[in-house]
Structures are given as C-alpha cells and as structure tokens.
Amino acid sequence: MTQRPIAILNRQHGQKGTISRFDPGAVHEHLREVDLVSRYFDTVERVLMRNGVVVHRINTGSYDNRNNRVAQIARANKAVPVLHVLGHVNSAIRPGTTGIIFSDSRSQQGPIAAGMVADKMRSLPELTRVLEIRTEKGDQWSRVRYCLDPTYRAPHNCYGILLEPGFINSPSHAPLWTVEGLERLGKAIGAGIAQYLVGN
Numbered sequence: 001m002t003q004r005p006i007a008i009l010n011r012q013h014g015q016k017g018t019i020s021r022f023d024p025g026a027v028h029e030h031l032r033e034v035d036l037v038s039r040y041f042d043t044v045e046r047v048l049m050r051n052g053v054v055v056h057r058i059n060t061g062s063y064d065n066r067n068n069r070v071a072q073i074a075r076a077n078k079a080v081p082v083l084h085v086l087g088h089v090n091s092a093i094r095p096g097t098t099g100i101i102f103s104d105s106r107s108q109q110g111p112i113a114a115g116m117v118a119d120k121m122r123s124l125p126e127l128t129r130v131l132e133i134r135t136e137k138g139d140q141w142s143r144v145r146y147c148l149d150p151t152y153r154a155p156h157n158c159y160g161i162l163l164e165p166g167f168i169n170s171p172s173h174a175p176l177w178t179v180e181g182l183e184r185l186g187k188a189i190g191a192g193i194a195q196y197l198v199g200n
Helices: 033-050 063-076 109-121 143-147 149-153 171-177 179-198
Strands: 006-011 054-058 082-087 099-103 131-135 158-164
Touching: 006 033, 006 063, 033 054, 033 082, 033 179, 054 063, 063 082, 063 149, 063 158, 082 179, 099 109, 109 131, 109 158, 109 179, 143 149, 149 158, 171 179
Parallel strands: 006 054, 006 082, 082 158, 099 131
Antiparallel strands: 099 158
16 A cells, blocks of 8 residues: 555556467558557656656556456555556558547546646647547446446546547657657656645
C-alpha cells in the first residue's frame, strides 16, 4: 500500500499470454504500434517518477490477466487515486489527422484527467488543433469499452483513459514516431498525468 498517487501504464499490445501469441498492433512500413507505445511510455514513466507518482507497467499477459492486475492494484490502494492509462497508436485505411483520448464514463474524474492530458498534448504542433476527447459509454460494448473494462471492474478510486495520440500511417503525424517525437509525446502525456495526480 502506498500514500502516493498511482499511474498504471498498460501497453495494450505485445505478448498475450502464450509464447506464440505476440500482437504487434498496427504496423506501417518499419513501425510497429507495440514499439511506439513502449517508447512514449518510457518517457511518461520518467516524468511521473520525478513528480512522485508510483508507476506500474503492464506489458504482457492475456486481457483477463491484465484486467485482474489493474483491479488488484486499485483494491490494494483504495486511499489514493489510481489512473489507468491504456496506450495505443491508431491506424486507418484512410488516415486522418485527429488524435483521440477516451475516458471512462463511470466517473467525473476520467474526463477531467483526459482534459488535462489533452491540454498538454495540444502543445505539440502535430496535435494543436486535431486532438479530440471522447467519453466512452460504459453501457455500450465496443473495442474501447472492452479495453477500459478493468477500470469498471476496479474500485471507484480507479479512473481510466485510453490514448490514441495519432495515426501510425498519417504523414502529418510522422514526426511523432521519431525518437525525438516520441520523447516530446511522452513528456506531454506525462506532464498532463502529473498535473492531474499531483498538481504539478
């Protein structure tokens, strides 16, 4: 148990429970979603730790296993806020220029956290005018609802946001997928989460 706020960084793609089940996520040329999320989450983690946030990384396991781990962390730390952050990079047949942050619909805190993260991400020139915030409806099944499911299973100190910061195959977002771009993206996301959790 900790007295410090917690962020759970859940990379949604990667090893899914068995040796043969590796999910790279979206793929475009030499880029893989799983690698891009890992890299921006590395920076997010550094930013959060400097701000006194306890960070848990979830990179492997079946969805049930991941869901249970999120709920266990929240149950063990009911006295502090737990922000469950799901990392993705979008892809589309006709890539647009809009990044998206989804929040859970169960709480008022999910949309607040999403708004603070979005404000920081809009400092990036690639996302200044093209970042949307959407609240996922908890009573509707969808892929986003499925990903956010552990947030709904957890106690009410747990809030969820799902990041789709851009399109892996969009030319306008290509600068974000460089080493320097992923560092900028991670710093912006980390600053928004830190502002929400600790006010920094």
